[in-house]
Each structure stands twice: as structure tokens, then as C-alpha cells.
Amino acid sequence: MSRLVRIRPGVLVVFGSSAIGGAAYRFFKSPSSSEGSLNPHTFTPYTLVDKQNVSPSSAIFTLRHSEGAHEPESVKEAWKRSVWSVQAKQPQLQIARAYTPLPPPVDASTESEETSAHVRLLIRAEEGGEVSTYLHGLPEKATIELRGPNVECELPHDIREVVFLAGGTGIAPAMQVAQAMARRTGSKMCILWANRRREECVGGVSDEHIPANPVLQGGSWLRNLIGLGQPPAPQPSAVVPVSHGKGVIVRELEALKERSRVATQESSVHQELSVQYYVDEEKTFIKPGDVAKRLHVNAPDEKGSRLILVSGPDGFIEHWAGKKLWVGGREVQGPLGGVLAQMDLKDWKVFKL
Ligand SMILES: Cc1cc2nc3c(=O)[nH]c(=O)nc-3n(C[C@H](O)[C@H](O)[C@H](O)COP(=O)(O)OP(=O)(O)OC[C@H]3O[C@@H](n4cnc5c(N)ncnc54)[C@H](O)[C@@H]3O)c2cc1C
Structure with a gap:
């Protein structure tokens, strides 16, 4: 899990994912791009519905698609045979970092499809870390924009x-x-x-x-x-x-x-x-x-x-x-x-x- 960071004004740059490493992405994408379900090309708004502390420095963030879209096929496929990540955006600094969704809890099969389609991220607050401390500072119901899935290993x-x-x-x-x-x-x-x-x-x-x-x-x-x-x-x-x-x-x-x-x-x-x-x-x-x-x-x-x-x-x-x-x-x-x-x-x- 590389932690290299490069920031250039006006451009959102994500380093550290083998699948997308070094890729630069125009920050100001058309507003319509944020609609629809999770996809690797545009950022999609999610709502922070729960934050559960795991330790004093890390927490599980549970995110729900802001418009209730279902888990796309690409994510269902990724769960079957790969290690995959999503990128979370820090909008003020125009940077993003990769995070690895946790599998649905084993008892999620008894829950609704909507609940099992939630994205759960285990995020450690890095001291002085730009994106992780930003995410940890967000209140419940805040919007977090995600992009993915990015397959790291098949x-x-x-x-x-x-x-x-x-x-x-x-x-x-x-x-x-x-x-x-x-x-x-x-x-x-x-x-x-x-x-x-x-x-x-x-x-x-x-x-x-x-x-x-x-x-x-x-x-x-x-x-x-x-x-x-x-x-x-x-x-x-x-x-x-x-x-x-x-x-x-x-x-x-x-x-x-x-x-x-x-x-x-x-x-x-x-x-x-x-x-x-x-x-x-x-x-x-x-x-x-x-x-x-x-x-x-x-x-x-x-x-x-x-x-x-x-x-x-x-x-x-x-x-x-x-x-x-x-x-x-x-x-x-x-x-x-x-x-x-x-x-x-x-x-x-x-x-x-
Ligand atoms: C594929 C992939 C999956 C990942 N999955 C997870 C996951 O599930 N959970 C998770 O918590 N993390 C995960 N990571 C790591 C995550 O992407 C971030 O790297 C991490 O959250 C730190 O990002 P940040 O912006 O908060 O910190 P950054 O701002 O990138 O800083 C990282 C560290 O470097 C220090 N630093 C920054 N700039 C300087 C400088 N100029 N001089 C000296 N020190 C400096 C900071 O103080 C901090 O300690 C993953 C990474 C990859 C590549």
C-alpha cells in the first residue's frame, strides 16, 4: 500500500494504486458525471451513514450511495476474484487516496440488498495525512465522493x-x-x-x-x-x-x-x-x-x-x-x-x- 503523493494545482492526481498509478484526472468533470453508480472514471457521491471506531486511530466508515443506486456488476465481479480499492476525494485540496472496501459482514446475507451494497472502509487517521484526517473529521451524513473499483490483484x-x-x-x-x-x-x-x-x-x-x-x-x-x-x-x-x-x-x-x-x-x-x-x-x-x-x-x-x-x-x-x-x-x-x-x-x- 504505497503512500506516495503528488499534488498539482487544478489536476487531481492519484498515486499509489497499481491499477491507476500515475494517472492524472481532470478535477472539474461535468456535474452529470457524479450521477449513476460507482464507476472508475468519475466520482460518485456517497453519504457517510455510520462511523465505528475500531481503535483510537482507525474507524470503519459505512457509506451509502447518495441516490440509493445498487452495487454495479463491476463490484460484484471484483468481490469474486480480486483485491480491489476505491479512491476517496478530498475536495478542497483536489487529491484522492485509495482505500480497500471491507467485505460485507458475514451476517449481511440476512440483511437487505441495500445494506449489503454499502461500502465499508477501514481508514486509519495518519498523523499529518491530508485525506485520512480530512475523512476522519467529517460528520455523519457528510458526502464522500468515491471512484472505482480499481482491481489491484486478480x-x-x-x-x-x-x-x-x-x-x-x-x-x-x-x-x-x-x-x-x-x-x-x-x-x-x-x-x-x-x-x-x-x-x-x-x-x-x-x-x-x-x-x-x-x-x-x-x-x-x-x-x-x-x-x-x-x-x-x-x-x-x-x-x-x-x-x-x-x-x-x-x-x-x-x-x-x-x-x-x-x-x-x-x-x-x-x-x-x-x-x-x-x-x-x-x-x-x-x-x-x-x-x-x-x-x-x-x-x-x-x-x-x-x-x-x-x-x-x-x-x-x-x-x-x-x-x-x-x-x-x-x-x-x-x-x-x-x-x-x-x-x-x-x-x-x-x-x-
Ligand atoms: C491500493 C491501496 C489501498 C489502500 N487501502 C487503505 C485502507 O483500506 N485503509 C487505509 O487506512 N489506508 C489505505 N491505503 C493508504 C491510503 O491510500 C493513504 O495512503 C493513507 O490514508 C494516507 O493518506 P493521507 O492523504 O492521509 O496521508 P498523506 O498526506 O499522503 O501523508 C502520509 C504520511 O506522510 C507524511 N507526510 C506527508 N507529506 C510529507 C512530507 N512532505 N514530509 C514528510 N512526511 C510527510 C504524513 O504526515 C503522513 O504521515 C491504501 C493505499 C493503496 C495504494
């Missing part, structure tokens, strides 16, 4: 297993992939989710016990190395709902896991989603061995692709898989670097988000 049709390394809000694309994998019988996915503070994942218990690393006690070097930076000072004013001792994202991950368990029972074909939580302030960090032991080799009767996805702050991606590059105004994967380049990945492919 999952192979024969995808069988995914290991997802997520840093911070990199959990949003991980949840997109988890819901797409849930549609594939016999799929297997493991999310390794690293956060600076426990408050981002309250109540999250790893499927496999993770011992704290005593060597790193008191040190902040790794946190800086992997790009998670210094933890921001908590803002005590934020009211963070915790139900049954679990934060919102943790509960949604558990619901996704439960869905896999139910799918296994119903089809008798094993399907699995597991989650490992790593918290800087608890001195638990993702280690190469945690990845290595999940890289199974294709058995002769088990055909299919296996993918390692890496998503999070630039430093996190660089640490694990090397830098993404800018070539001809587009952001591209760049060579595999970082820790993963030193490992035996067998037949696993790596994709940096």
Missing part, C-alpha cells in the same frame, strides 16, 4: 492456498481475499496480521500460540525496520466499541473463520481460514519461520496456485518482499526482495499490494 482461477502477510490496515485486503477464498471449496488461507498496538486487534487470539521474543524486549528497531513506525499516542477521546472482549475487526475475522468451518461441514471437503496476531508492544513479530512452515508443496492430486500476498505500509512490504517500483508513471511489482527473497518459496508466487 486471484488466479485455480487458487488453492494463500498466506497473507498484513501490516495494520493491510488487513482490509486480507479480508477481501478471505471472502473470495470462502467461495472456493477446499481452499486454505492463513493471515499473519501485525499491528503496533493491541488496541487495533483487541481480543484477537492466534490459532497457534506465538511466544514473545525476549531478544527484542524494549527495542523499537524492528518496528521501524518493517515500517510500522512509532505507535501513535492513543487519543483517549475516541470511544472504541468492544463486544465480548473483542474488537470489530477481530469479530469479523472470527465470523469469516466460522464460515469456513461451516463450509467444511457442509461439503465434507476441508476448507480453512486461520489468523495469527502479532503485536509490536507485546514483542511478538512475524518471523520467516512462521511463513516457511505454511508453504506446503503441491501434492500430485492437489493441483492449484499458491500465493503469498503482502500488504501494509511501504516499509512492511519492502521488508518482506522488496520495493514496488514506478515505471513509466505506473507502479509495478519490481523484483522480489526482502526476507521472502532469501527463503525457499517452492512453487509459491508472491504479490505485493
